[in-house]
Structures are given as C-alpha cells and as structure tokens.
Amino acid sequence: MSLKKASEKEIEAFSLPLDEVRLLAPLAHPPKIICLGLNYLDHIEEDVTGRGKAVPSEPIIFIKPHTTIIGHGQSIIKPSFVKQLDYEAELAIVMGARAKNVSAEEARSCIFGYTILNDITARDIQLKDIQWTRGKSFDTFAPIGPCIVTQNQIPDPTNLYIRTWVNGELRQNSTTKNMIFNVYEIVHHLSRVMTLEPCDIIATGTPAGVGYALKPEPKFLQDGDIVRIEIEGIGTLENKVVEVKF
Template sequence: MKLLQFYEKQDEKRKPRIGVLGEGNIVRPLRTDGTMRPFIARLSEVELSELELATWVEEAEGWPLEEVVLLSPLTDPEKIICIGLNYHDHVIESGMKVPSVPVLFPKYSNCIAAHEQSIAIPAEVTQCDYEVELAVVIGKEAKRVSREEAMDYVFGYTVLNDVSARDIQLNEPQWTRGKTIDGFAPIGPWIVTADELPHPGSLAIKLRLNGKLMQNSNTKELIFDIPYLISFLSNTMTLKPGDVISTGTPPGVGMGQKPQVWLKPGDVVEAEIEGIGVLRNTFVAEALN
C-alpha cells in the first residue's frame, strides 16, 4: 500500500486526511482522524497483512492524484534519526574515515516539507546541498530488539532528502544547526508499506538536479544495514510508531562534485527510490521581511 496525507484542492479548510493511493492513481480517504503517526500506532495492534483495507476506505469519495495536495506522509514524528557517512563512496568523497559505529544526528519537525513544496534557502547559507536517502518508518515500539527480529518493527519506507547547509554543518563542532533548518527534510511523497518492499536492502536510489543525474547507487551499498540500525538504536532509545530512521546518502552530493555544486533558487531536485517513487522540490530564496 501507498499511504499518504493530503487535502483535496477544493477544500477551503485544507483539512489534512489520510488516504491510500489505489489503481489509476486514485486517492481514497480512510475512515480515521488525526495524523499518520497515531494511525500507524493503531495499526501496530494488528498484522498489516491481515488488515482488510476495504473496511477503512470511504466508499463514496476518491480523487485523481492531481486533484489533491500532498502533505508529508509524516508531519509529526517523535524522532527523525539520520545516519551520516553510511555509503563507502560517500565517505571517500567527504574526505572522512569509514565509521566503526553509525554516525547519528537529528532532524526535527520544523525541517519537514512535502512533495512539491518549495524549500527556502536562508540568505546566510551559500553551500546548500542535497542528499537522497531511504527512510525507514517504525511501526511498533522497539526496545532492545535483535538484528534477527528488527524487520518485524518496520511499518514502511519513504524518501527523505537530507538537505544540508555545508557552510554551517562543517564549520561547527556539531552538525545539528546545519541540518535542522526549516524545510531541510522533505519527506514523501508517501509511505510504501513493508509488505510491498520485501528487499529494502537492494533498491536503486538516485537524485536528479534540474534533470541531470547526480546520485546513482543502490541500498545494497549501505555500510550499516537496516536491521543493524534498528537493533543498534533500540539498544539505547525506545523507537516509537512513526519514528523515522534516514539511512544515509550515496555518493554524488554537491560537496563531492568537482567543481562543487550548491543548490540555488530555481533549482528542482528529484529524489527517487525504486519501489517508492519520486520526491520533487523546488528551491527558492528566503523571503526576508
């Protein structure tokens, strides 16, 4: 299933709803209130394969995908945990050492942006970079789980663009400020449930900048794979339904280009992962009062 958050373009109140993308790219709303996070928690009480989705779908309504506005499929996760330096070639292009344990940093809800949402580059940022990443959505509470059982805690997968202000990130002792600027974590366009992606460790992953292919790899190149990351993280923190683990970016980031390539107003970035889809955003100059 492809689950999404949206509002219908003709809805003046812009009430967020949860829906499923069906055949013919028809968005069907589900009979549920609230955001995706509590919905995922609710689903954690049942086996998704046993869920009769038809009982949740509102029979009388449905819109073509082009008639709705997509929100990020997760607008209020408790945690967004990002993994740095998790592809060998990206470590090399970054001029750093291969880590012996995962490199972690957070993003917060202020960073979240949706598919097709414009992202503002702050006036003081001169080195704005892109990073396509496979994001894992946790489906049920996980504490001290083993590698062998880790995948049982995955609800689904989505695309995250770990937008980074390199001139801030790499000139401060911690990466956090350069990674947590408003809008610097577009997520989407939807969540693909785990049953539809049984082999997340072997997915093509790529990013295009203004139509030019910049990143092109496969998740099989991850240094620390998904089961390891879930087990590693759950040993020290309780993972909750709706939490996001963004698994790192492959080589080809702007910082690694020769000459370096930085995002500028008007640039269109398309982050794509096999079996999920394309997350597209346009970058704009920050509007100053």
C-alpha cells in the same frame, strides 16, 4: 500500540485522482527524526566531512526537529545567508512498533514501512560546527514523501536503486546495497541507545554524488533549482528551492 495497515477496500474508499490533490508530508509530527551520517561506502569515498575514509564501526547519528518537514511539491527555503545548500537522498524507515534492545532479526517486525527523505544541508554551517545539527535543522530541510510504502511491499530494502536529479541532471545514482549498516542493523543499533516509537523516522544515510563533492568543483543548490529523488518501489519526491532574505 502499533500502526494499523489499511485494507484494500479501505484504501479504495478514500482514493482520489492524484492530479486533484496536493500531497502533504506523510508524517508531519513524528516523535523523532533520527539520521545517519556516512552510511554508504561510496559516500565515504567522497570525504565530505573531512573525517577521512575510515568506515564507521557503529552508526553515526544526529537528530533533526520535526519543523524541518515538508511534503512533495513544497518549497525548500534557502536563507540568503546560506551559501552552500546541498541535497542528500535517503531511504527513510518509518517505525510501526515500539523497539528497545531488539536484534537485527527482530527489527523487521518493528518497521511499518519506508519513504524518501531529502536531508537538506547547509554545508557552510555544518562543516564549521563541531556537530551537524545546526546545518541540517533549518525549517523545510527535510522533504519527505511522496508516501509511505509498507514493508511487505518492499521485500528487500537492502537492494533498491536510489537516484537524484537537479534540474534534470543526474547527480546521485546508487543502491542501498552500498549501505554499511542495513535497515535492520540500524534499528538494532539505535534501539540499544533509545526507545524507538511508532511513527519515528530514521533516515539511513546518503550515497555518493552530493553537490559538495562534485568535480571539478562543487555544485550547490540555488534559487529556482528543482531536486527530484527516486527510490525503487517508493516513487518520486520533488521539491523546488526558493531563496528568502531574512
């Protein structure tokens, strides 16, 4: 089974003015959300995790639950006990076909398209745990959107600008050329470990400029902050931070 690409006539038949709708996440219940850590050379230089600046020889992966997903315009919920909330702009792969033990060359035909994922992270929790799952798995910690762009509309995903603003201040300004493992190599490596399925989401890592690494001191997300991410060819994903006392 694979995802079907809609024709232009089918798209036009269901078109509505953007200001008349509320965008939901383009995928709400993917089979898996697989994320890469430390996949940008410029991000490794920041040494956020304290692992040093060694370049990984294989992808570093972790998984987020689908309950982290929200769409464009929805609120990122910051629990009041989380003191170091951070953003991570990421190009996300959306799988279109089953993939197991595929080569990097074969991976292209298995990809349906691309979207934006903000890998929201509670740094104070992530960095005191041995692994990263808890600090990255709170509800609303994976804004996704605003849409999925099919792979034929992005002929070169290895050379896209990726930028993040917080309250209008530019924080991340990089390009997917800085990836250590490109999108096709990522699918190849992951498919050697697990079967990738249609609608799986793969977040490909974040570039330099996360709040934790800013100088002279970190800048973490606070109640009311607006995070806006742009990736070339895909669009803009924007979400507001709302603090809630639990």
